[in-house]
Amino acid sequence: MDLEAVEQALRTAVLEAGARVLERLLESVGVGRRDTKVFCPRCAAAMESRGTCAKNLLSVLGWVRFSRSRYVCPRCQAARFPGDEALGMVNTSRSPGVQRLEARFGAKETFKEVADDLGLAAGIAVSAKDAERVAEEIGHAVEQWVQRECAEQRRADPVLPDGPPVETLYVEFDGTGIPMVPAELAGRKGKQPDGSAKTREVKLGCVFTQIACDDAGRPIRDPASTTFVGAIESAEQFGWRIYGEARRRGMGGAGQVVTITDGAEWARNLAVTHFPHAEHIVDFYHAAEHVTRLVKLLYERNPKFIDAQRERWTTDLYEGRVQNVIAQASALLPKPRDVMKDARKEIAYLAKNKDRMKYDQYRARRLFIGSGVIEAGCKHLIGHRLKQSGMEWTLRGANAIIALRCTIFSRRFEDFWEQRLAPAG
């Protein structure tokens, strides 16, 4: 016997039978006299019943077709389907089950792969275009939900999360470019040879907590405490986003707050604006990279000294003596103008950030000094889905998928899904 043929045929038959049951259920909701009067949403007139009208709906059991009552406004001709409203199915021909699958799969893989996988694994036939449209719609709804929460955090006294107060709350943020369609890049400056841009920057932030250290005194991140927020947006908009998330996570009751960034100007400004009481640390590995670049510039003519000097200065940096590096490097500035200019830039980076490079103190206080969590986030949360070769995103499409992925990586998609039909306000 061809077992696979049998199991597939049985699945098809079972889904078919289920679909017929679902049709009867839907029809019982959609048809019949309402106890309450139906009013026009535009002009508030009482609407008149105008018989029934069939609707096709793609469910996890396949396509179903059912009738539901139609009401029309005698004044302005607006139409309503109270049955669709009761089911949360207004203006859509995809059931909640199908919408959830398309959104979750679409957050994970290309829309072509979503179409293939849903067909293969669930017997649900959708096109890549349809998967894209639905994932975008749900992602957009996720974004609205996130924005509502964020606005609440800005307005109210902080509502502290359940559980014991947070000892140390970390906030990290960074930027990473994703490829965009040409229309989204018009007039933008970038790193292409002709000065144009191929990408736009996603700003990604994360919040996590630390309550303990390991036996060697190294800080340990609380398992499953990391949540993410992000979007392609201005630094100002993103500032409110990450601020709202930190408040939601209990910043108001935290023993101490630490921000870790790469020391870029927008990140410094954001930290000053939204986290003025936090300890702002520049990621040690970024600082060390700048020291390495500096050493290479200063010793261009004497490369045999590069390794030893890099080691000395990296140790200085690690032990909180960035001032030494700045003073010694300034005395070693090379003659050639362009090299001198580049070396000065590296020194200026260290000088500007020296108050955020007290690594000896941070280590004594058992704090993280690296921004590995957000860098991993940029790579996995953003890179894996949004930076595949040949991809080009629209702003709306990218932000929808970013919203979906942030919510899924933060283990909050189910929270969103439960609340998505709740009335706003």
Ligand SMILES: [Zn+2]
């Ligand atoms: Zn009307």
